[in-house]
Amino acid sequence: AQSVTQPDIHITVSEGASLELRCNYSxxxxxxxxxxxxxxxxxxxxxxxxxxGDTLVQGIKGFEAEFKRSQSSFNLRKPSVHWxxxxxYFCAVGDxxxxxxxxxxTGTQLKVEL
Amino acid sequence: xAMVIQNPRYQxxxxxxxxxxxxxxxxxxxxxxxxxxxxxxxxxLLFHYYDKDFNNxxxxxxxxxxxxxxxxxxxxxxxxxxxxxxxxxxCATSSGGGAFYGYTFGSGTRLTVV
Numbered sequence: 001a002q003s004v005t006q007p008d009i010h011i012t013v014s015e016g017a018s019l020e021l022r023c024n025y026s027x028x029x030x031x032x033x034x035x036x037x038x039x040x041x042x043x044x045x046x047x048x049x050x051x052x053g054d055t056l057v058q059g060i061k062g063f064e065a066e067f068k069r070s071q072s073s074f075n076l077r078k079p080s081v082h083w084x085x086x087x088x089y090f091c092a093v094g095d096x097x098x099x100x101x102x103x104x105x106t107g108t109q110l111k112v113e114l
Numbered sequence: 115x116a117m118v119i120q121n122p123r124y125q126x127x128x129x130x131x132x133x134x135x136x137x138x139x140x141x142x143x144x145x146x147x148x149x150x151x152x153x154x155x156x157x158x159l160l161f162h163y164y165d166k167d168f169n170n171x172x173x174x175x176x177x178x179x180x181x182x183x184x185x186x187x188x189x190x191x192x193x194x195x196x197x198x199x200x201x202x203x204x205c206a207t208s209s210g211g212g213a214f215y216g217y218t219f220g221s222g223t224r225l226t227v228v
Contacts, residue, residue, distance in 0.1 A: 009154070041221075101213060102213065
């Protein structure tokens, strides 16, 4: 069965610093990978997704993610963090054989220090 | 704007008293999902509808039921809420290729059981 691991439960960065959130996946075939962001008390918003092709994917709000098959990773990055980026971030893998479902990681809570 | 709307945003119910959460969508997506999200945990899929076909996850308690009277609406019924059912409930939709394209989420309903 597919699974997603986000090894960092909490991360704190200073505003203006760079950010990298880690995601490792387990999936038997070509993965479809996603990053979502959840602000407090809100639903999840799609940041970006990877299907195939270029391994560097651009998303909304200045985020990007790089797919590395050899490391089974799909890390999320942002060159310069803004205070409004404080939120919880979820990585997910799509299971095309199991009802087109997404399996989510446990999330990384991002705190931004001013 | 096309969107997924969940009502109410906050719901307080008594232990053992049936409660219904509502989700509507203007996207005309044929798949609707219900996720349960407890604090600091990954969203957990309860069930989903592909058109009128109901798909229950194996570990979803019998206490949780769902109805989809038409394409636009889907309801989550909790027959006898326990304290452990307090959580954020997220509704999501997809056009059938959720594993490929991701989901569109509503803002969630925060359920409190007293």
